[in-house]
Amino acid sequence: MSDILFHPFRLNAQIELNNRILMAPLTRCMADDDLVPTADMAAYYARRADAGLIISEATIIRPDGQGYPNTPGLYNAAQIEGWKQVTGAVHRAGGKIFAQLWHTGRVAHPHFFGGGDVLAPSAEKVEGTVPRRRDLTYVTPKPASVEEIHQLVEDYAQAAANAIEAGFDGVEIHGANGYLIDQFLHHDSNKRTDEYGGTPENMSRFALQVTDAIAARIGWEKTALRISPGAYFNMQGDARDRQVFDYLLGELQNRELAYLHIGIFDDSMEFDYLGGRASAYVRQRYNKTLVGVGGFSAPEAAKAIGDDKFDLIAIGRPFIANPDYVAKVRKQENLVEYSDDMLATLV
Template sequence: MTQNKTQTLLTPIKVGSLTLPNRLVMAPLTRARAGITHVPNAMMAEYYSQRASAGLIMTECSMVAADASAFIGEGGIFNDDTVAGWKQVTDAVHAKGGRIIMQIWHPGRAAHSGINNVQPISSAAVAIPDETHTLKGKLPYEVPRVLAESEMPGIVELFRKAAERAKAAGFDGVQIHGAHGYLVDQFLRDSHNNRTDGYGGTLEKRARLLLEVTDAAISVFGAGGVSIRISPIVPFNHMSDSNPKALVEYVAKEMSKRNIAFFELRHDQWDRPEELELAKIAREHFKGVLMLNGGFDQASGEAAVAEGRADAIVYGKLFIANPDLVERFASGAALNPLDMKTLYGGNAHGYTDYPVLEAAAA
């Protein structure tokens, strides 16, 4: 849906079942403030509600199963307690007129038995060649257990139930995390899928889990409440694909058929030539709302929307440091610097205490 030159980041847009007042979208950002219970709390409700002026908020990746933690303190969506915790968040955001969807996620081989007490699972028996933080200290990633084809319906059901719980918690929709080398991406990209069954080999088979999970979420929210994120050339978690252009084209076409709310393309850096090419392919083959994410500032985001290369821009670090990012973009105010030391875990410092314009001017 190519836009004309009158569109800017501060104009409204219809996205699935929602109407956004602007095109600044808050990225899913792991902040690890839920503790070892994975139950969202009042501090998290304050954090998200502070950013309610965003056109749309996406939550941090949220665990679809109790034994699917990769960050120790991320939020979960796997039982009644996590539903109740997230209900605090959605109520707080909605009370300020905001819109919020949940990113549902399974880490696959990026998990660790030192956190979950079970061997991680994946599409193939290959460990991430790196270390991770666990409850037992920093340890090498483990070789994951290969999921049998017969287990795949159960994985899809985990996502369906997570979508049901997200709906019960008051979310406006869900996003399927198919990026950054987590479970869905471990099937999608061929660097980590050497399977020869119904979930490996051809691109169509590698994308099967993503499509089945998307369909499961649609069965709960309807297509207008579902979105996906993929990152075809982002190398995080030691991932790559031999033909990212074909991957984007196929996924974009399949999601267009499903008429999902939006498609988020997560770039390593948006202005790299190969990333620009992927964005063009997504734009051509996905007929709905396209969101781009990856290193945009205000000027480059405005240009992408004005030129029709994207319909909205997803911002991460800028929203962490600037709860009132929309207002700052609108007024041309200076932006708060980001404190990298407080990104993960900890308390309110570096989480809910970034100043807004009125306080900054006082």
């Protein structure tokens, strides 16, 4: 039943994947103190090159986008050179890799970038402390000015160009999971009354401007996007969010993304205002290449793809525990079970 997972899949005229299994983006916090990827990271990714496509760990587009320790960047020459080690190792192993571009918005912390403002759509603070740095408490963000938003759009586009220079096959824009782009798309975090808030069109504007700017810089065939219509992480849901994503998905349907990726930790979660699962809601409105994620076993993923619930499957924690995940699934071998202590090292 899992055979469909191993069929090649053509994203577009330029990119064909060897199989339908993607390695999901997994934050490992293992870059060096200058946020430069290391040789250990290159070896880690290369061991997983059997995936049809690797999506890198989330990678910050500029210093004030950092919200976790030792997350890699893609905004200076040293980081580009570090990523060249990673992409070269993956390509030599026969794989493909996209960079996930990230700004954490209101869940950034000034500790990581030497002080200054935390930028977000609105002055809506997240409660709590920074993961992996529980001594750091979140701060109230500064609402980004229109000029600062325009600069963010340009910085996303430059990071995408840097990714291509670093040898990535494309980029996935992180527009999900409660980070900056997602913050513009939900009423919980976006209280603006200007051209970036208040209506579905305005609240979608930043996400679409970033997507269009990146595609103009590197090509639609290399541009993908991850979204979270269901608010569940660093975000409270609001029934009005449905209208925002109805509009956004209509706009995305008219573009030529490499793929659209659901951002959800557990696809069995249901949202009243979406009428059920986020993945089902998106599929009803988007009939191009869709990536599912969120706790699927290989047989469950194969069935979902066979039922046209999505086209590709992204696998997360099992890839941490099993560098040879694809080979094990193909051979129907038992998988090593993931445990949190595996996060301490890159294996």
